[in-house]
Amino acid sequence: MTGPGAVLLDFFGTTAVHRSVDDWIDAAATGDAPSDAERATARERLGSVWADAAESFPAGSWDLDPDTHRQAFVQTITRTGGVGADFATRLYEAMPDQVSPNEGVLEFVATVAGHGVPLAVVSNTGIDVRPILRRWGIERSFEAVVLSFEVGCVKPDPRIFRLAADALGVPASGCVMIGDSVTDDTGAVAVGMQSITARPGDMWRAFDLVAKAVRP
Secondary structure, three states, X not given: OOOOOEEEEOOEOOOEEEOOHHHXXXXXXXXXXXOHHHHHHHHHHXXXXXXXXXXXXXXXXXXXXXXXXXXXXXXHHHOOOOOOHHHHHHXXXXXXXXXXXXXXXXXXXXXXXXXXXXXXXXXXXXXOOHHHHHHOOOHHHOOEEEEHHHHOOOOOOHHHHHHHHHHHOOOHHHEEEEEOOHHHHHHHHHHXXXXXXXXXXXXXXXXXXXXXXXXX
């Protein structure tokens, strides 16, 4: 591939990956400790919470409003009983701290930024991911953070990719979008961007491909 003029990164599943479900449950198990049965039910539901939420909420609607985002999570975790609303809320509040940098992403961001290529995060989410980037020490490497709940549109809507390109001052045709969703992230192609998708565990391969194109 040719060297990109800008790099856009999806966040969850691309830049960040979830830590263990047990760690997440432990982090939320403050105050009134959940029962063993409640913990077991939460463990079963956390892995598919957003896929299951699609059955009750219009696709992507929770990523346009923080309150709806919280509601979709809590209602999905508590459906048919087994997990109380209080514990589900604590699980939601603990969620931003339950992600780690994906393999190779910190080095990739340093390489891209170090060669003067602008970076942006483009994410469908109802939470602000900037504090996470700040915690990892890479927030300043991103010239733009484009979040669906702030801009009013979700991937694969072409508008969110145009907004990112405009924020970076780079033509869409000069951008490459890296993500883990064929449905969402290949929407970048509609505005003329290159799009690379990979599974979260194989994302380092995408990082390596683009890093090689960035280096002179």
